[in-house]
Amino acid sequence: MSIAKTERRPRGELARVLVVDDEADIRELLDLTVARMGLSADCAASIAEARGFLQRQSYQLCITDMRLPDGDGLEIVKLIGEDYGETPVAVITAFGSAQNAVAALKAGAFDYLAKPVALDQLRSLIKSALSLPRRDGVLDDGRLVAATGQLIGASGAIEQVRQMIEKLARSQAPVYISGESGTGKELAARLIHDQSSRHAAPFVPVNCGAIPENLMESEFFGYRKGAFTGADSDREGFFQAAKGGTLFLDEVADLPLAMQVKLLRAVQEKKVRKVGSAVEELVDVRIISATHQILKICVDEGLFRQDLYYRLNVIELRMPPLRERHEDVAPLVAALLARICDGQVPRLEPQALRALENYSFPGNVRELENILERATALCSGNAVLVDDLQLAPATAVGGSLGRDGETLDDYINRIERQAILEALSKTAFNRTAAARLLGVSFRSLRYRIERLRIEE
Numbered sequence: 001m002s003i004a005k006t007e008r009r010p011r012g013e014l015a016r017v018l019v020v021d022d023e024a025d026i027r028e029l030l031d032l033t034v035a036r037m038g039l040s041a042d043c044a045a046s047i048a049e050a051r052g053f054l055q056r057q058s059y060q061l062c063i064t065d066m067r068l069p070d071g072d073g074l075e076i077v078k079l080i081g082e083d084y085g086e087t088p089v090a091v092i093t094a095f096g097s098a099q100n101a102v103a104a105l106k107a108g109a110f111d112y113l114a115k116p117v118a119l120d121q122l123r124s125l126i127k128s129a130l131s132l133p134r135r136d137g138v139l140d141d142g143r144l145v146a147a148t149g150q151l152i153g154a155s156g157a158i159e160q161v162r163q164m165i166e167k168l169a170r171s172q173a174p175v176y177i178s179g180e181s182g183t184g185k186e187l188a189a190r191l192i193h194d195q196s197s198r199h200a201a202p203f204v205p206v207n208c209g210a211i212p213e214n215l216m217e218s219e220f221f222g223y224r225k226g227a228f229t230g231a232d233s234d235r236e237g238f239f240q241a242a243k244g245g246t247l248f249l250d251e252v253a254d255l256p257l258a259m260q261v262k263l264l265r266a267v268q269e270k271k272v273r274k275v276g277s278a279v280e281e282l283v284d285v286r287i288i289s290a291t292h293q294i295l296k297i298c299v300d301e302g303l304f305r306q307d308l309y310y311r312l313n314v315i316e317l318r319m320p321p322l323r324e325r326h327e328d329v330a331p332l333v334a335a336l337l338a339r340i341c342d343g344q345v346p347r348l349e350p351q352a353l354r355a356l357e358n359y360s361f362p363g364n365v366r367e368l369e370n371i372l373e374r375a376t377a378l379c380s381g382n383a384v385l386v387d388d389l390q391l392a393p394a395t396a397v398g399g400s401l402g403r404d405g406e407t408l409d410d411y412i413n414r415i416e417r418q419a420i421l422e423a424l425s426k427t428a429f430n431r432t433a434a435a436r437l438l439g440v441s442f443r444s445l446r447y448r449i450e451r452l453r454i455e456e
């Protein structure tokens with residue numbers, strides 16, 4: 001790869017878009033739209049032609065069809081990802097081909113457009129791609145976007161999360177953030193938004209478990225005046241409030257099934273309909289979802305729609321529990337104490353730090369925050385001692401023991417199932433790697449998967 005391909009476009013020079021499509025009328029439509037936006041386009045009819053253009057010229061965006069005469073659009077996504085990483089790639093998928101869109105996003109595509117291409121969607125996609133920060137976090141106007149420095153921790157696991165956040169910020173793909181309560185899922189979602197091309201638009205966090213079921217549709221999609229008693233004026237919903245930005249659906253597993261159907265439509269069509277309105281409106285919103293539950297189990301238990309699961313969980317970001325990264329405790333303590341005390345920061349006795357490093361933190365970083373807040377209020381003088389921490393006695397990993405009426409066998413099966421699903425999700429459903437992680441043989445894992453009827 002030559003240096004020129006990753007260089008920024010000099011100030012004043014037109015941004016260039018590479019269009020790859022074998023259908024002349026689509027090439028023309030894209031070429032015209034790009035030109036009307038004051039940009040310049042090169043058009044290729046095949047992968048081979050696109051390769052030639054990429055070797056000669058750097059691009060701020062590539063838009064490619066999925067079906068090309070000498071291969072498929074995913075090849076372009078991969079080629080650019082490997083050799084021309086600064087260039088975002090959007091794919092055009094056939095009407096209703098959700099699988100293609102998901103596959104392209106998983107392969108690293110920046111976004112997708114479904115045929116027939118809607119012009120306003122195309123324009124907003126181009127605008128988003130052009131306002132993407134560079135890999136080093138510098139925007140087109142030279143400003144630096146918020147760095148992932150707010151995510152404290154020096155462990156390999158947190159470093160991986162930081163890298164993943166940076167990668168996800170350069171895409172529009174739906175992200176599903178998994179992890180126990182208090183591991184920093186919302187913080188990670190905010191960081192993805194802050195570093196993305198959407199950073200100037202709103203980040204709207206929604207706790208799906210906190211909205212009464214009968215108000216859900218109007219809270220999400222808004223309503224028209226007169227839609228129901230008390231609707232005395234038009235109101236926007238979360239989707240409209242997050243226009244151009246990011247909608248963070250926290251505790252998404254708590255959405256009732258009826259609402260899941262409506263959300264699926266909104267995600268798939270990128271359109272919503274206000275309660276009481278006859279027309280649908282386009283909404284340009286990126287969805288990041290999270291839950292502390294294991295969503296795959298909710299799907300298996302029939303509580304969460306599988307089709308919605310696949311649309312939301314295009315890319316998973318796993319937030320590791322604090323007990324898996326004890327080396328993060330000391331830097332977190334230092335940062336949290338500075339945040340809590342704002343000025344006179346007390347000293348943590350070495351014994352107190354050791355006690356924290358050996359603690360299992362069922363409530364993760366949020367629990368550490370609470371422990372430190374309480375300890376700073378309780379401590380006398382300027383030192384926090386072990387007793388000030390008031391650590392709870394060791395608890396079982398993974399939370400409560402048994403649910404109401406659960407037999408011992410059910411309980412053991414549930415924990416086993418949870419451990420297997422976690423291992424499978426950590427290893428991208430590679431059974432050999434998952435078996436290694438669980439310390440069992442491949443055959444034993446296969447047997448357990450069958451016995452517990454786990455579907456991948």
Ligand SMILES: Nc1ncnc2c1ncn2[C@@H]1O[C@H](COP(=O)(O)OP(=O)(O)OP(=O)(O)O)[C@@H](O)[C@H]1O
Pocket residue numbers: 150151152153179180181182183184185186187188250291292332365366369
């Ligand atoms: N690595 C981190 N560095 C600094 N602060 C962190 C980190 N992880 C979590 N926090 C802080 O811990 C608190 C809990 O984080 P957050 O709300 O993002 O967790 P969560 O996983 O979304 O929790 P829940 O599942 O309960 O909604 C917040 O105050 C957040 O700023």
